Each structure stands twice: as C-alpha cells, then as structure tokens.
Amino acid sequence: MLQSRTHNCGELRIANAGEKVKIVGWMENVREVSASLAFVVVRDFYGTTQVVADTEALVKSFREINKESTILVEGVVRERSSKNPQQTTGDIEVVPEKLEVLGRCRYNELPFQINHSREADEATRLKYRYLDLRNPEVKNNIILRCNVVSALRKSMTDHGFLEITTPILTASSPEGARDYLVPARNHPGKFYALPQAPQQFKQILMTSGFDRYFQIAPCFRDEDARADRSPGEFYQLDMEMAFAGQDDVFSVLEDVLPPIFAQYGIYNTASAAPFKRIGFNESMELYGSDKPDLRIGLTLRDFTEIGASCGFGPFEGSIVKAVVVPEFTQTRKFIDQLCTDVEVQTGEKTFWFRLDENGELVGGISKFLAEKKDAVIAALDLKPGCFVGLAAGKKLTALKTAGVLRKMLGNSVEGLMDREKYEFCWIVDFPMYEMGEESGELEFCHNPFSMPNGGLEVLNKAESGEVDPLTITAFQYDLVCNGVELSSGAVRNHDPEIMVKAFELVGLGEAEVMAKFPAMYNAFCYGAPPHAGIAPGVDRMVMLLAGEDSIREVIPFPMNKNAQDVMMNAPSEVEDKQLKELHIKLVSE
RNA sequence: GGCCCAGUAGUUCAGUUGGUUAGAACGCCAGCCUGUCACGCUGGAGGUCGACGGUUCGAGCCCGUUCUGGGUCGCCA
Numbered sequence: 001m002l003q004s005r006t007h008n009c010g011e012l013r014i015a016n017a018g019e020k021v022k023i024v025g026w027m028e029n030v031r032e033v034s035a036s037l038a039f040v041v042v043r044d045f046y047g048t049t050q051v052v053a054d055t056e057a058l059v060k061s062f063r064e065i066n067k068e069s070t071i072l073v074e075g076v077v078r079e080r081s082s083k084n085p086q087q088t089t090g091d092i093e094v095v096p097e098k099l100e101v102l103g104r105c106r107y108n109e110l111p112f113q114i115n116h117s118r119e120a121d122e123a124t125r126l127k128y129r130y131l132d133l134r135n136p137e138v139k140n141n142i143i144l145r146c147n148v149v150s151a152l153r154k155s156m157t158d159h160g161f162l163e164i165t166t167p168i169l170t171a172s173s174p175e176g177a178r179d180y181l182v183p184a185r186n187h188p189g190k191f192y193a194l195p196q197a198p199q200q201f202k203q204i205l206m207t208s209g210f211d212r213y214f215q216i217a218p219c220f221r222d223e224d225a226r227a228d229r230s231p232g233e234f235y236q237l238d239m240e241m242a243f244a245g246q247d248d249v250f251s252v253l254e255d256v257l258p259p260i261f262a263q264y265g266i267y268n269t270a271s272a273a274p275f276k277r278i279g280f281n282e283s284m285e286l287y288g289s290d291k292p293d294l295r296i297g298l299t300l301r302d303f304t305e306i307g308a309s310c311g312f313g314p315f316e317g318s319i320v321k322a323v324v325v326p327e328f329t330q331t332r333k334f335i336d337q338l339c340t341d342v343e344v345q346t347g348e349k350t351f352w353f354r355l356d357e358n359g360e361l362v363g364g365i366s367k368f369l370a371e372k373k374d375a376v377i378a379a380l381d382l383k384p385g386c387f388v389g390l391a392a393g394k395k396l397t398a399l400k401t402a403g404v405l406r407k408m409l410g411n412s413v414e415g416l417m418d419r420e421k422y423e424f425c426w427i428v429d430f431p432m433y434e435m436g437e438e439s440g441e442l443e444f445c446h447n448p449f450s451m452p453n454g455g456l457e458v459l460n461k462a463e464s465g466e467v468d469p470l471t472i473t474a475f476q477y478d479l480v481c482n483g484v485e486l487s488s489g490a491v492r493n494h495d496p497e498i499m500v501k502a503f504e505l506v507g508l509g510e511a512e513v514m515a516k517f518p519a520m521y522n523a524f525c526y527g528a529p530p531h532a533g534i535a536p537g538v539d540r541m542v543m544l545l546a547g548e549d550s551i552r553e554v555i556p557f558p559m560n561k562n563a564q565d566v567m568m569n570a571p572s573e574v575e576d577k578q579l580k581e582l583h584i585k586l587v588s589e
Numbered sequence: 590g591g592c593c594c595a596g597u598a599g600u601u602c603a604g605u606u607g608g609u610u611a612g613a614a615c616g617c618c619a620g621c622c623u624g625u626c627a628c629g630c631u632g633g634a635g636g637u638c639g640a641c642g643g644u645u646c647g648a649g650c651c652c653g654u655u656c657u658g659g660g661u662c663g664c665c666a
Binding site: 033035036038052081084087111112116117121122176196222224340344346448449552561562 | 592601616617624626627658662663
C-alpha cells in the first residue's frame with residue numbers, strides 16, 4: 001500500500017541530490033530519446049519533476065503506461081547533466097528504483113491536451129472539467145480565488161466584522177430577479193426559494209444589534225447569463241454596518257480592496273482612498289455609462305445642435321453624442337469594424353467623420369457637415385488628425401451607444417488608456433424613481449429600500465407637487481473598477497414612516513410593504529438602527545484580478561450559458577416517487 | 590424571446606469561382622534516435638464536413654429549416 005510521498009513535485013532542488021525520495025503525481029509526458037533513455041515528467045499540485053529512465057527495461061515500463069495515469073516513483077535524486085534553468089526543479093532528476101501505477105488512465109487519447117485545454121471547445125472543457133482543472137493555467141485561477149476570498153475574510157474580520165451565515169432555504173421574494181424554487185414536501189403547494197441575496201437577513205441582523213456583519217454569500221438568481229454573469233449562482237462579499245452611512249461603507253471598502261487588488265491582481269497598482277465619486281447623471285453625460293472605465297482618457301461631447309440641423313436623416317430630432325480621438329491613424333477597415341462591433345453590442349448604428357491632416361472634413365458623414373465646418377471644429381474643439389465617432393437617438397440611447405463607442409475606442413486604439421492598474425470609482429446619487437417605459441407611471445429605479453436623499457421631507461414635497469419626484473436621488477451607490485460593476489449598495493431606509501411614504505409615491509402603501517417584506521418591516525417597527533451596506537461580487541473581483549474575460553474561468557465548476565452543468569448533467573429528470581412526495585405533477589405542453 | 594457569430598480528423602484550424610481521392614499542425618499508433626525538456630526524424634491510422642431538405646450534371650462551399658455552442662439586447666429590485 002502507498003506510504004506517503006517524501007516530497008511533492010515542486011520542491012526538489014540540487015541540495016537534495018543523493019537523497020532517496022518518493023514522489024507521486026500524474027504522468028504528464030514521456031520524452032523517449034532512445035530505446036534505453038527517456039525523460040518522464042511527473043506533475044502534481046505543486047509542480048513537475050523529471051524522472052529519468054536510463055535502462056531499456058525502464059523505458060519499456062513507462063511506455064506501457066498511458067499519459068495522465070497517476071504513478072508513484074521511488075528513487076534517488078541526481079544532479080542533471082544538462083540542466084533546465086527555466087524550471088524550479090530543473091537542476092535535478094529522480095532515478096527510479098521502483099515504479100507503481102496508482103490510478104490508470106484508460107484512454108491514450110484525451111478529449112483535449114491538458115496543457116492546451118484553454119484552447120479547446122468550452123462545452124468539452126466543462127464536460128471534462130476534472131481534466132481541464134489539471135491544467136496549471138486553469139487551476140491557478142481557482143487558487144487565486146481561494147487566496148482572494150481568504151484575504152477578504154481576514155481583512156473584514158480585522159475591520160471588526162462578524163461572518164454570519166444566513167439561510168439558503170428561505171421565502172420567495174416578490175421583486176427583483178426570478179427565484180429558484182424548492183418544493184416543500186411537508187407543505188403541499190408551498191415552496192422555499194433560494195435567496196437572491198441575504199438582503200433582508202442582514203438588515204434584520206442590524207435590528208438585532210449586530211454592528212458589523214459580512215458573509216461570502218452564495219446568491220441564486222434564475223436569469224440569463226452573460227460573459228461576466230454566471231447563470232444561477234454566484235458569490236458576493238455581502239456586508240452591512242449599523243449606525244453607519246455612505247461614507248462609513250466607502251471607507252471600509254477603500255481600506256479593504258486596494259491592498260488585495262494590488263497584491264493578487266495582474267496589475268500591481270490600485271487607486272488609493274478615497275476613490276473618485278461620480279454622480280449617476282454626470283457619469284452618463286461624461287462616459288455614457290454608469291460603470292465607466294476611468295483608465296480611458298476620453299469623454300463624450302454633445303453634438304446635438306449641429307447634428308440635428310445638418311440634414312443627415314438619422315440625426316434629425318435626435319440627441320447626438322460624439323467621441324473625439326486625437327491623432328487618429330487607424331485604417332478605414334478598422335473604423336468599419338468598430339462601427340459593426342458597436343452595432344452588434346448595442347443594436348444602434350454609429351457614424352463618423354475625420355478632420356484630416358490638411359484640416360478638411362473627410363469620410364463617413366462629412367459631406368453633411370461641410371457647410372458648417374468651422375462650427376463643427378469649434379463645437380468639438382477639433383485639431384487636424386481627429387476622428388469623431390457619433391451616436392444618435394433618444395438621450396439615453398445616444399449616451400449609451402456613445403459610451404460603448406468610447407469603451408471600444410479606448411480598448412483598441414493605442415495610447416488612449418493606461419491599462420496596467422485598477423481604477424476604482426463610486427457612482428453615487430442614483431435616481432430614486434423613474435418613469436416606467438411601459439406603464440408610464442412612476443416606479444422605483446433600483447430597490448425600494450434605499451434612503452431617499454432628503455428623507456421624509458423631500459418625499460412629502462414630492463407628494464404635494466413642490467418637488468419633481470424624478471429629481472429625488474437615493475443613497476444608492478455602485479462600486480466600479482475598470483469598467484466593471486463590482487457592487488451595488490445603499491444606505492437603507494430603516495424608518496417605517498419614510499418607507500411607507502416612499503411606496504405611496506408609486507401608488508402603493510403600508511399594506512404592500514407589509515405584504516412584500518413582512519419580517520423586515522415588522523423588525524423596523526421595533527427600533528432599527530440607521531444602517532448601510534454593500535455587496536461586491538466575488539466572481540467579478542477575481543475575474544478582474546486574474547485578467548479573465550469570462551466569469552467561467554474563475555469558477556471551479558461553472559455552468560454553461562443555458563444554466564446546465566454538463567459534467568454532472570444538471571438539471572436532470574427525477575424519479576416519479578420523488579415528484580409524488582413533493583406533490584408535483586408534470587404537465588406536458 | 591430578438592439579433593450577431595461559429596460548427597470540417599481526438600483537439601485547434603485551412604479549404605480558392607460549386608468540380609478528381611477534403612488538407613495542415615498538435616495528439617494517437619509503429620519504427621529510429623544515449624541528455625531530452627513544446628525533444629528530433631521516418632511512416633501510419635483517423636472524416637456521416639452538426640442534422641434534415643432544396644438548387645445543380647455535380648455541394649464542405651449556394652438557399653431554406655433545424656440543432657448545438659458562444660456573444661449581445663431584453664432580463665439581472
């Protein structure tokens with residue numbers, strides 16, 4: 001039977017030469033140099049070690065073992081006669097005295113080559129995730145995730161926060177995302193729901209007197225996936241503070257995150273406290289996004305006045321926003337690709353023209369602007385060599401489209417961004433209400449439980465018509481880093497009176513508050529502390545730190561886009577008996 | 590649910606204007622090779638071109654439908 005290894009595959013050095021050792025691991029590769037000389041690479045979690053087979057019999061033994069089998073090699077460490085300085089174990093090799101196969105790999109051909117698994121088809125990678133994870137490049141992201149989570153825990157604990165777990169089986173919440181439901185066996189017709197976030201529990205903890213709470217919390221939302229959004233489940237660094245406001249929350253995260261980003265990220269600088277604060281409206285005007293990448297040195301310009309009257313059809317009656325890139329040298333092909341890419345992402349057309357080196361308006365829609373050349377140059381402050389990208393539509397559409405244009409230009413044109421850093425910012429002063437596009441009535445913009453800026457007074461004024469409710473802002477904030485929305489948070493509305501008033505403005509009242517959030521509302525009626533919190537997404541943070549574009553690269557066992565686990569075959573059908581116990585009858589379509 | 594892109598050997602891809610027996614690299618198998626480390630050299634096996642239908646003398650290529658995967662919009666308080 002196997003006795004423990006004496007060393008792992010990453011630790012043997014020249015100083016170990018002469019020692020008798022026992023190593024175990026996966027047989028990664030065999031390089032046969034002759035019938036009586038071969039080099040075998042053994043890999044474990046820690047690294048790789050070279051084993052040398054220098055007799056015909058040994059070469060034959062290794063030959064009979066399929067790659068990726070697990071083996072045990074007992075032997076003597078020897079200095080290599082030709083060293084490899086690129087490997088930490090490159091000075092030595094193990095000369096085997098005993099070889100044992102511990103776990104045979106039955107297949108001589110794998111679904112993909114381990115060290116190239118990242119190039120393989122994603123569906124195949126996910127199906128054989130256990131092989132994919134053998135690839136050090138894949139595995140290292142998971143290790144990074146462990147280290148980051150561990151560092152976050154330590155820092156939060158050091159800041160006086162208690163980690164408290166909250167229920168996974170809980171009640172369905174009527175608003176927000178679609179719930180995952182779990183049928184209750186002992187309560188026919190009733191369901192538990194998996195929490196979309198521990199939101200209500202953490203606020204209730206505040207009313208119970210816990211001063212500083214956090215949790216690496218699993219959250220479940222039955223919504224469609226994106227490259228940066230895992231379907232089904234994800235993790236948040238969920239936190240809440242009692243007797244605290246926006247600045248208190250900001251200063252905790254400004255203290256916790258930058259050192260962790262600088263230590264574990266691919267870039268080793270992160271913005272220092274305090275992070276830049278940008279109002280929601282200002283962010284939309286300047287960057288065309290509520291999650292701006294501040295590393296990109298471009299801001300949007302307004303071009304409505306000239307655009308709307310220049311005779312170019314798509315601009316008539318529209319708001320027009322411009323992105324100006326100085327000293328632009330890209331080709332026409334690049335510009336066409338850019339416009340196509342923006343349209344794919346936004347569904348909106350984009351337009352362009354240039355001011356060439358001779359000071360002439362050329363390309364794109366320039367002929368519509370020729371008559372107003374001087375006004376165009378003045379309005380956009382153009383210099384020869386400038387490229388101007390344009391987006392038009394209703395105000396929000398024009399801003400968002402121009403925002404995508406800005407981001408793509410920043411990412412693809414050399415010299416427009418200082419990429420090698422983490423640039424945080426807070427987006428603050430989100431509107432409390434918005435006009436529903438379908439209903440045409442006033443609705444909550446984000447969650448209804450943020451504290452309105454101005455409290456009861458401003459809500460009363462809105463009710464009496466003194467204040468336009470659309471101008472009321474909430475103590476609601478987002479944390480953004482390099483164009484990625486890491487987190488949403490808020491100062492909560494802990495006052496039942498203000499809460500009811502906030503609901504009354506959208507045509508609801510105490511009955512609805514109590515019906516939708518009974519536990520939290522009742523708890524607030526017994527003396528609640530003012531409190532505030534936030535919940536940065538762990539997966540998103542690790543993605544940024546690892547420099548990955550797909551969230552699946554930082555999740556150990558990710559689901560595919562359609563919320564299926566193709567390795568475990570989930571979701572799957574269940575036995576009739578199980579359904580019967582749960583009082584469920586399947587209806588065929 | 591809408592839109593965009595992709596699907597050819599185990600893997601990653603190429604495949605010209607529709608025209609003979611569909612190619613390459615890596616991997617796999619066999620042989621050679623005594624210091625490799627992305628070992629090298631020689632040879633070999635391996636294909637329902639996602640599926641179905643259509644156009645055509647002839648389809649990997651053109652058209653239609655459909656399936657699968659990814660991206661995106663909707664959605665994600």
